[in-house]
Amino acid sequence: MNAISDIAPPQVDLELRGIAKSFGDFVALERVDLAIERGEFVAIMGPSGCGKTTLLRIVAGLESMSSGQLLLRGQDISALPVHKRSTRLVWQNFALFPHLNVRQNIAFGLTLRRHDKAKVKAKVDEIADLVQLGQFLDRRIGQLSGGQKQRVAIARALVTEPEILLLDEPLSALDAHLRIRMQSEMKRLQQRLGISFLYVTHNQSEAFSMADRVVVMNRGRIEQYGPPEEIYTQPKTHFVAEFVGSNNIFDGKVVDVEGGLIKVQCADAVISAAAGERPPGKGSTVSLVVQADKIGSKPAGTVAENSLNAVLSGREFTGSQVIYHLETAAGVEVKMVAQEPFSQTERTAINMAMQLYWSPGDTVVLRPGIVPGVENIPGGRSYVALGA
Amino acid sequence: MASVIRPDPLAADGRWWRVAGRLYMAIGYLFLVLPIATMIVFSFQKGQFASIPGQGWTLQWYGKLFTDGTLLEALRNSLIVSPLAATGGCILGFLAAYALHRFRFRGQGAFSVLLVLPVLIPPLILGVAFLGLLSRIGLQGQLLSVILTHVVIVTAPAMAVIQLRLGQMPASLEEAAWDLGATDLQTLYKVVLPFTLPGIAGGWLLAFTFSFDEFIIAWFVSGFEQTLPVAVYAYIVGSVDPSLNAVGSIVFGLSVLSLIGVELLLFPILLSRYRSATS
Numbered sequence: 001m002n003a004i005s006d007i008a009p010p011q012v013d014l015e016l017r018g019i020a021k022s023f024g025d026f027v028a029l030e031r032v033d034l035a036i037e038r039g040e041f042v043a044i045m046g047p048s049g050c051g052k053t054t055l056l057r058i059v060a061g062l063e064s065m066s067s068g069q070l071l072l073r074g075q076d077i078s079a080l081p082v083h084k085r086s087t088r089l090v091w092q093n094f095a096l097f098p099h100l101n102v103r104q105n106i107a108f109g110l111t112l113r114r115h116d117k118a119k120v121k122a123k124v125d126e127i128a129d130l131v132q133l134g135q136f137l138d139r140r141i142g143q144l145s146g147g148q149k150q151r152v153a154i155a156r157a158l159v160t161e162p163e164i165l166l167l168d169e170p171l172s173a174l175d176a177h178l179r180i181r182m183q184s185e186m187k188r189l190q191q192r193l194g195i196s197f198l199y200v201t202h203n204q205s206e207a208f209s210m211a212d213r214v215v216v217m218n219r220g221r222i223e224q225y226g227p228p229e230e231i232y233t234q235p236k237t238h239f240v241a242e243f244v245g246s247n248n249i250f251d252g253k254v255v256d257v258e259g260g261l262i263k264v265q266c267a268d269a270v271i272s273a274a275a276g277e278r279p280p281g282k283g284s285t286v287s288l289v290v291q292a293d294k295i296g297s298k299p300a301g302t303v304a305e306n307s308l309n310a311v312l313s314g315r316e317f318t319g320s321q322v323i324y325h326l327e328t329a330a331g332v333e334v335k336m337v338a339q340e341p342f343s344q345t346e347r348t349a350i351n352m353a354m355q356l357y358w359s360p361g362d363t364v365v366l367r368p369g370i371v372p373g374v375e376n377i378p379g380g381r382s383y384v385a386l387g388a
Numbered sequence: 389m390a391s392v393i394r395p396d397p398l399a400a401d402g403r404w405w406r407v408a409g410r411l412y413m414a415i416g417y418l419f420l421v422l423p424i425a426t427m428i429v430f431s432f433q434k435g436q437f438a439s440i441p442g443q444g445w446t447l448q449w450y451g452k453l454f455t456d457g458t459l460l461e462a463l464r465n466s467l468i469v470s471p472l473a474a475t476g477g478c479i480l481g482f483l484a485a486y487a488l489h490r491f492r493f494r495g496q497g498a499f500s501v502l503l504v505l506p507v508l509i510p511p512l513i514l515g516v517a518f519l520g521l522l523s524r525i526g527l528q529g530q531l532l533s534v535i536l537t538h539v540v541i542v543t544a545p546a547m548a549v550i551q552l553r554l555g556q557m558p559a560s561l562e563e564a565a566w567d568l569g570a571t572d573l574q575t576l577y578k579v580v581l582p583f584t585l586p587g588i589a590g591g592w593l594l595a596f597t598f599s600f601d602e603f604i605i606a607w608f609v610s611g612f613e614q615t616l617p618v619a620v621y622a623y624i625v626g627s628v629d630p631s632l633n634a635v636g637s638i639v640f641g642l643s644v645l646s647l648i649g650v651e652l653l654l655f656p657i658l659l660s661r662y663r664s665a666t667s
Contacts, residue, residue: 060567061566061567062563062566062567081566082563082566082567083566083567083568083569083570083571084569087567088567088568089563089564089567091560091563091564093558093560095558095560095561095563095564096564097561097564097565097579097582097583098583099582099583099585108565108568108570108578109568109569112568112569112570112574112578113569156568157567157568160568160569
C-alpha cells in the first residue's frame with residue numbers, strides 16, 4: 001500500500017488507470033484514464049449507454065472491471081469489496097430504506113460498527129442541519145417530497161465522511177424547478193465540505209453549472225476532459241462538438257492555407273478559419289465548428305469574411321434569448337442564438353432569406369484523427385481538434 | 389378526450405339485466421354461504437338431526453366436544469403442527485426466494501421447478517411416498533412426521549408470496565446498504581428482512597391455512613396423532629353427530645381469523661408498488 005502511495009501525487013483524490021469493462025461481446029468501457037483532484041467537482045456527461053454509470057459503479061465497487069486500476073488517495077482499492085471502500089454513492093431513485101425513518105436512514109452507515117449512541121446522534125443532527133432536514137428527522141420516508149428524499153440520500157452518504165462522493169444522476173427524478181435549486185445547493189455543499197464529487201449526468205446544463213471539470217464520454221471512451229468553458233468553446237472531437245447542443249458543424253475540404261487562415265470548401269460556401277499551429281494540408285477533410293451564439297445576421301448583400309446564405313425555418317423564444325433554426329441551400333441546418341430578437345423593426349418570418357456571418361477566429365477546426373482504440377469500432381472515424 | 393363521461397351501456401334499457409345480474413350474484417353467494425351458516429346454526433340446535441323448525445338453542449354439542457376430547461385433542465395437534473410447519477416452510481421459502489432473487493447460477497430454472505414440485509404432485513402419491521419413507525426411518529405416526537411432510541408442501545406457497553415481495557425490492561436498496569459499509573449478513577437482517585417482513589407474514593398465514601386444511605397426507609402419516617381434518621373424517625365414519633357442526637364452526641372461526649390476517653398483510657403488498665422511490 002505504501003509503495004503505491006509514492007507513485008500517485010497526494011493531491012489526487014481518485015485516479016482511474018486504464019479501466020476497461022466488457023459484458024460478453026459488448027465493450028462498455030475501453031481503457032478509461034481519469035484523475036480527480038482533491039475537492040474537485042467533476043461531472044461525467046454523455047448519452048445513455050456511453051458507459052458513464054458503469055464507470056461510477058466500478059468506482060463504488062458495485063461492478064467489477066475487466067482490467068485496470070483504481071487508486072483512492074494513493075491507495076489501490078481495485079480489489080476492495082464495496083462495503084470496505086470509503087466511497088459513497090447517491091442513487092437516482094435515492095435508494096432510501098423505506099422501513100426506517102429519516103434519522104435512522106442517515107445514521108445507517110454509522111450504526112453498522114461499534115458506535116457511541118450520543119456521538120451518532122450529534123453527527124446526524126449536524127449533517128441534518130447542513131442539508132436543512134433538521135425538523136424532518138422523525139418523519140417516515142414515505143412522507144417526504146422528492147427534494148427532501150434527495151437530501152436524506154446525500155446526508156446519509158456524507159455523514160460517514162467519505163473520501164469521494166459519487167452521484168448517479170441524482171437530480172433527474174426531480175421536477176425542473178427543484179432541480180435548478182438543488183444544483184446550486186449541491187455546489188454550495190460541495191465547496192463547504194471540500195469533498196470531491198464525481199457526478200454522472202446526461203444533462204449538459206447540470207454538468208456545466210456545477211462542475212469544475214467536465215468529462216464527455218461516448219461509446220466507453222473519454223472524448224474530452226476539461227473545464228466547462230473549454231468544452232463549450234473548444235470542442236476537441238466531432239462528437240463533443242455535436243453533443244454540446246449549440247454548435248454548428250460544417251464538413252468540407254481544405255482548399256487554401258494562407259496568412260494564418262485556412263479556407264475550407266463546404267457544401268454552401270468557402271469558410272475561413274484560424275489556422276492554428278499545425279494547419280491541415282490542402283485537400284484534407286476537416287470539420288468546422290461554430291457556436292450558435294457566435295453567429296450574427298445582416299441584411300442580404302453585405303460582404304463579410306464568413307458569410308452564409310440561409311432560409312429561416314423556425315424560431316424558438318426561450319426568454320433571455322431567441323434560437324433561430326435555418327437551412328442552407330444545400331440542406332445544412334444552422335442554429336443561431338441571439339440575445340434579443342435581433343430586429344425589432346423587421347419581422348422575422350418563416351422562409352425569410354438571411355445572411356449569416358461570423359469571425360474566422362470563432363471557427364474551431366477539427367480534423368479527422370485516429371484516437372487510440374477507435375480503430376476497432378466499426379465506422380469509428382473520429383475528429384481531433386488542431387493544435388490541442 | 390379522456391374526460392368524456394362514458395355512458396353506462398346498461399343505464400337506459402338495461403335495468404332489467406342489472407337486476408338479473410344482481411340476482412345471479414346473490415344466488416351464487418347464497419350457495420357458498422348457506423352450508424356454512426346452516427352448520428353454525430345447527431351447532432347451537434338441540435336436535436340430533438337437523439330439522440326445521442328448530443328444537444331450541446343449546447351449547448351441549450360444544451360441551452360434548454370438550455368432555456369427549458378426541459376432536460379437541462386433534463384440534464390441539466393441528467395447532468401444534470400448522471404453526472411449526474408454516475414457520476419451517478417460511479424459513480426455507482425465504483432462503484430459496486432470496487437465493488433466486490439475488491444470484492444467477494447454473495440450474496436456476498431446475499431449482500425453481502424443484503421447489504414447486506411438491507404442489508404439482510398429487511397429494512395421494514405424496515402421502516404414500518412419505519409413509520413409505522418415514523416408516524423406513526422410524527418416523528411414522530408422530531406429530532413430527534406430519535410437521536415434516538407439511539413443511540415440504542407449504543414451502544412452495546410461502547416462497548411464492550415472499551418472492552412477490554422480494555421482487556418489489558429495488559436492487560439499489562441492497563447496494564445502498566453495502567455501499568454504506570454493511571456486510572452481506574448485516575444487509576440481510578437490517579434491510580432485506582425488514583423489507584420482506586410483510587411478505588413473510590403473508591406467506592406464513594398462507595402456509596398455515598394450507599397445513600391446517602391438509603387431509604390426505606396427514607391421514608397417511610399421522611397414525612394415532614391425528615390432526616383435525618383426519619379426526620373429523622374418523623368421526624364422520626363412525627357416526628353423524630352435531631358435535632361435527634361445533635367443530636366445523638370452530639374451524640371456520642379460525643379460518644376467518646387467519647384469512648383476515650392474510651388480507652390485512654398480503655393485500656397491501658399486492659396492491660401497492662414500492663413507494664419510497666420516485667413519487
